[in-house]
Amino acid sequence: MGTIDFRAASDENSIADLSGQVHQVPCCIRFDGSAEVSHYFKPKSTEVEIDGVRMEEAHFRGRRLQGATISLPSGYSGFVLGQASNQNANGKRKACSSTEENPCWEAKAKFDKMTYWNHDNLPSKDDTFLRSFHWFSIAEALHKPVKVEDLVAVSHGEK
Amino acid sequence: MGSDCLTPEWASQPCLMGIDEAGRGPMVYGCLYCPISYQTTLASLHFADSKTLKEEKREELYESLKLDKSIGWAVDVIGPRELSAKMLAKNKTNLNEISHNSAMGLIKRVLDMGVLLTEVYLDTVGDPEKYRKKLSERFSSIKFVVSKKADSLFPVVSGASIVAKVTRDRALREWLVEETGENINRNFGSGYPGDPETKAWLEQHKHSVFGFPSLVRFSWGTCTAHLKGEVEVAWESDETEEGGNGNSSKRQAKLSRFGFTTCESRSEEMESSGKGRCKFFQARKIQQVTQF
Structure with a gap:
């Protein structure tokens, strides 16, 4: 079981805000590391607007991508996680230590806006990525504490 | 781009047109047209296949044909990015088809200007007879001649090849490198x-x-x-083509839909298909993740 340390994220200024700079692309790039994204990946806003969302266009490795920048639902945030270092700023060992079986992750950056890209399809409400947000409202209902009134209402309904 | 801002006064006379292409990215399709009655004069203008001409000579001929009131011309420039995007699209269009569409676009543009085209000469792109049929079906009033080496056989195509080549050379010289x-x-x-x-x-x-x-x-x-x-970059749309490389690429391509773009062996195991879960999760490709 992995652990995620969000303590750094709770302080407003301690981690970078990458809102609008996070992209989800419809391909798997077998590379892990930094790259000169802004020099090569140049999204352009188009004239097209669907359901109030401005369509964007970009190219990657010769393919045309169509994307949309969306805000994450309120109450939710995006985080960029990285392997947590075992020591904190004072050189002291942290409470959470990373092991092979229990990797420890740390929020390195956050974002509340991101751009997702489709290959040759205009972004729409039917995209799996946006549809996965449906889970949020369901999760909320599932985890809402049940009040006595609710129970009463249900038992009355059964009679 | 072209001489098409004004419909020429000879537009209602039967006209012939030559079409030729230069380059593969940017690819330029050029056409040249004139009244059939002007054909003999055209042959005396020493247009030759643009590849056999020196650059200065091509530029000179291009400038002179632009000034010729009895000649009309037009070009279609297809940038490398547009070409790659079409050829690597989910529904891929091959270069021959892109070429056919460009040539047909030029014919349509000139017809729409009110020019009475009766004969069009082109170089082969793919099978000549199939190409001729395709063109004749689209434009039934025009006689098409699709021939190998059309650019050296027909002066009107030689002229078109000069228009195309010069346009491409100039476009490349000024091409904006976006990166x-x-x-x-x-x-x-x-x-x-x-x-x-x-x-x-x-x-x-x-x-x-x-x-x-x-x-x-x-x-x-x-x-x-x-x-x-x-x-290496794996695309969802290439999954079937890459089938031979084992199914790891397929699995990873699917993962990317969920947002996992790292391809570590561990994440490979978790296909974000929502398999074994209720339909709600399957349809949204939501997977429960406990190991990360």
């Missing part, structure tokens, strides 16, 4: 795969993640060869 990375220059040579200058430019402008600046047509065989050994 802003350091050391990106414009000394890309002729663009022929064998040109040492082109080879050196490709080698120098290769980027392990992004490949090349968008001036390069990625669907170009030479380009694929140069990118061997660089960072």
